[in-house]
Amino acid sequence: MKFKVAIAGATGNVGREMLDVLAERRFPVSEVVALASPRSVGREVSFGDKVLKCRNLENYDFADTDICLMSAGGDVSRAFSPKIGAKGCVVIDNSSAFRMDPDVPLIVPEVNAEAVAGFVNKYIVANPNCSTAQLVVALKPLHDKAKILRVVVSTYQSVSGAGKEAMDELFAQTRAIYVSDPIEAKKFPKRIAFNVIPQIDVFMEDGFTKEEWKMTAETKKILDPKIKLVATCVRVPVFIGHSESVNIEFEHPISPEEARDILREAPGVLVIDKHEPGGYITPHEAAGEDATYVSRIRCDPSVENGLALWVVADNLRKGAALNAVQIAETLINRKLLAPKMRAA
Structure with a gap:
């Protein structure tokens, strides 16, 4: 079986990564269609050894398309995803638009693959926030063993999570510092080069940012609504890759050695944990x-049953493109999706 797949937002960081991941994983495609906004129509993107020209998302007919990987932002997704789903094309949406919709499954395949069957409600599946995705991959096997009560997480998030303009801004500011040019901050509220910014997304009334709220709400939806979680999300001058310092309180005892063994066997996780420099x-x-890496596994002596971890992943892959493709693979492997009949 082969499937017709559309990539909405194909010219963006995540859209291009989706095309790469589809090719690398030899996803069973009959055709791949690159879609973008009207101003990007005709732009070329790569899919394996092929070059695709972008078509206009606004007038594309999804009637014969099986899967749409949506990475065009929340506003675009809210406007188009329900219409695409109504055509019988499953939308796997990378934005925050539908994550907390009770009729839309929020999926990390290593954690809650069984919930993907809920796509039939709206023909939409939500991809979680990039920082949440890697976190729950590491938490799930430990939760199964010792039951997590509380998580305290501080993130160190790369600029690619804010898009290509953010990556360009880090590059431009870094260059400006070396050649003594004026430094302009456009994408971020303060200079990002050689600095860290303790704000990702907008502030909410309680003083947390929306990114911090997302981590809490999404972890509860994906993993367990009883888990208490508090996050501090920080933007750092790194181009690609999110890091997280994670402190976990469990109901039952679990040693660092047990946790290390459990995580080594966990899907999607690689443990690199030598207690030496580097x-x-x-x-x-x-x-x-593709992996979510876990390092620095140790006791947290500030609580009765506590562990501290260091969790790192490529936010463009596991945090976005890879997870979306894995969701599509899950739909196929669970025989929840079959290709549409197309005219010869």
Whole structure:
């Protein structure tokens, strides 16, 4: 069986990554269609050894398309995803538009693959926030073993999570510093080069940012609504790769040795944990990789049953493109989706 797949937002960071992941994983495609806004029609993107020219999302007919990987932003998704789903094309949406919709499953295949069957409600499946995706991959096997009560997480998120303009801004500011040019901050509220910014997304009334709220709400929906979680999300001058410092309180005892063994067997996880200089993973090494890396596994002595972890992943892959493609693979492997009959 082969499927016709459309990529909405094909010229963006995540859209291009989706095309790469589809090719790398040899996803069973009959045809791949690159879609973008009217101003990007005709732009070329790569899919394996092929070059695709972008077509206009606004007038594309999804009637004979099986899957749409949507990475065009929340506003575009809210406007188009329900219409696409009504055509019988499953939308796997990378934006926050439908994540908390009770009729839309929010999926990380290593964690809650069974929930994907709920796509039939609206023919939409939501991809979680990039920082949430890697976190729950690491939490799930530990939760199954010792039951997580509370999580405290601080993130160190790369600029690619804010799009190509953010990556360009980090590059331009870094260059400006070296050549003593004026530094302009457009995408971020403060200079990002050689700095860290403790704000991702807008502030809410309680003082948390929306990114921090997303991590809490999404973890509850994906993993367990009883888990208490507090996050501090920070933008750092790294191009690709999100890192997280995670402190976990469990109901039952679990040692670092047990956790290390459990995580080594967990799907999607690679443990790199040598207690020596360099015996851990950084975002530089995780860039371009599919795994969620876990390092620095140790006791948290501030609570009765506590562990501390360091979690790193490529946010463009596991945090977005890879997870979306894995969702599509899950639909197919569970025989929940069959190709549409198309005229010869």
